[in-house]
Amino acid sequence: MGFIWGMRLRGASKKVITPVTSWSESEPEITIPPEFLCPVSIDLMKDPVIISTGITYDRTSIEKWIESGNNTCPVTNTILTTHDQIPNHTIRKMIQGWCVEIGSSLIERIPTPRVPLMPHEVNEICRKLSSATRRGDYEKCGEIIERIKKLKAEGEKSRKCLNENGVGFVLCECFEKFSGDEKLTAMLEEILSLLTWNVPIGSKGLTKLASASSFHCVAGLLKSKDDSVRENAAFLLKEILASDETRVHAFAVANGVAEALVNLIRDSVSSSATKSSLMAISHMVFQKPDNASEFLDIGLVNLTVEMIIDGNNSVCEKALAVLDAICETKKGREEVRKNALVMPLLVKKIPKVSESATKSSLSVILKLCKTENAFAVEEAVRLGAFQKVLLVLQVGYGEETKEKATELLRIMNTKMKIMSDDDDDDCVDPSMNVSQEAILMF
Template structure:
């Protein structure tokens, strides 16, 4: 026994058609025709969540939202320009549809459940107000209750999540985190806030500045040593965002709280691709903003670890590991440490034009730093590994001006070295035209 979907004309041929479900002749159950007033004018299907728009026409919420999200600003039925995109639940029609589903009592039609009404900005503002009030009072139990409610609302739909993100919840959560960050007994609450903030990134300058306070930063740094890998990953992501701030005290906090060792341990543990990438980005930010912190990283084997990442990591990880080496080479100590690893230059030459534009930029930059600060042997090694040809390709591909300038400088250095290495001077290229990158 089976059934087929069909369409039945109602009245004249120009009138709308109504969906029909019909059993095969072997069954005694009659055909089911969905009443026109229960059909969405867009999909012609039974409405599950009927809503009224500003023109007074009722549609299924999913259908009208797709219509609006596609860039339309008119009513599909009347073609009238919409004065607002608000959608008001049509409870009367919904109840009628639910009653009809029960009345026909067919296995073909399931009763339409009462839909959850999407979160509105005014509701989010009220949630923020209550959370701010509880935070000021130091009422952590009320804060946790509100945070669990936010988490529940977010999990219900993508629309709710976007509404939460767009209406200032992140800033209030940052303030709440800062308020209780000094209490070791509230790690559960703080962990929940940390988890919520990760899906709200980017959380804005004001929120990051709040998290960059001494107590908040130390608390987040402490989570890097958690036994829960998810918590460690969340902490790494937020610290990466905080470290993007160009504020001296942030990087001082990082050095003081052993963040260097914690990040490197997180990278070695390979908790997740996301945690690794966040950690690598944070490390390069720390070294660039506070070069003296490079010593702490070098002492715990940063360069060797980066070489492993470049060899074994996926492209996005490799790109970030190369950026770390470039940052480390901003210091003389870092350059010497990089030079001591015999695999670095071969890997750098190999990765040019193979991973991404950013990876090529970092590779060219590191090679130039090594050649400028070393003796002729550094340039000779680069030439023997094929860097000369790669620099020509970099110029032809059309990367950024900074990268082309560095490639041009390397070509000139390599050309001079090749003249020393070769007896056939006439076969070499005249680089007078390379005064400016092309």
């Protein structure tokens, strides 16, 4: 006995088979042979495959089943000894023949699916690209890179297969080999683009990108006139700088990376480019605080404040991390204090954005209160920071965040007692004072 299905054509951009819930003369009925239906989706199979138990499923359905953590055959409930899927060409040809027989006016013929990319194919691609790179055969490298680009465009499964089988490393090898040749800029830009979706690149690949010639090339592309190239370069620089190698940060200073990153933020190329630039800046300053001076001279503090005000939560989080890094130095703290919006924004962002943003906000306030004059503490208290920080201890954040909150509460609590004892100050509610024992309870 077949399954009765109907075709809903009205208002559809392409023909789709859907179950009929109410019969109508305007919706012709189609009986789909049960052997053409996927046991999981109960829909016509477009790419039938056989798994280890001998049951045929539509590839997409069985892959979703396995990726969801299931390790059994949906029909037999037998434990799968392997997740390999073999195309069932016989069933596929039968389905295609049936589609033609039904008539193209009612149902589209299912095209022959592309065979998924396999690990051994990727390994062969890596071998050929690595060999061509060692020979210095840039033309062959270009051909292979173009093939990788096409395979990547086939879909998520192909991209995943490429990522998991060493393509990232050989692309880094190739980039390093030809990074000094300006005539090959177009090929290097293609490699850069491919590497942005090949994260994590891995320590070996990053070592190749962190070489003097590679870094110089990436820094040069960061100043390109093409915004997409600048965005890709910022993404890779962020990954390289995260390695915290001292020589890499020296390369960054020597290659004028600071100004290029700030310009990329100012140009508002994209949210992704802004986030990558902010993360790269925070890596540079945290690793070597002296780098902060270079950023301060080109107006990074005011620009970062703008990002906190106007950016989405993710951008705001990165911008707060940059402020935290800048406050590692005395000059940085002085520049931050000059901006009247900083303290109100820091207090406002506790604990609204994320734990990471809250930790950065607490860290900046703490650095200002510990190392600057008492006005910073008083301002934080007046803006309601005490209540916000107390809330942080109640929410259940991580230990590092709680430690910063506890230390900041002690400083503010002391200041609040002084303020409440001041006869000339009627702006502070003495009931807000919390004992040291109460703070330690958290």
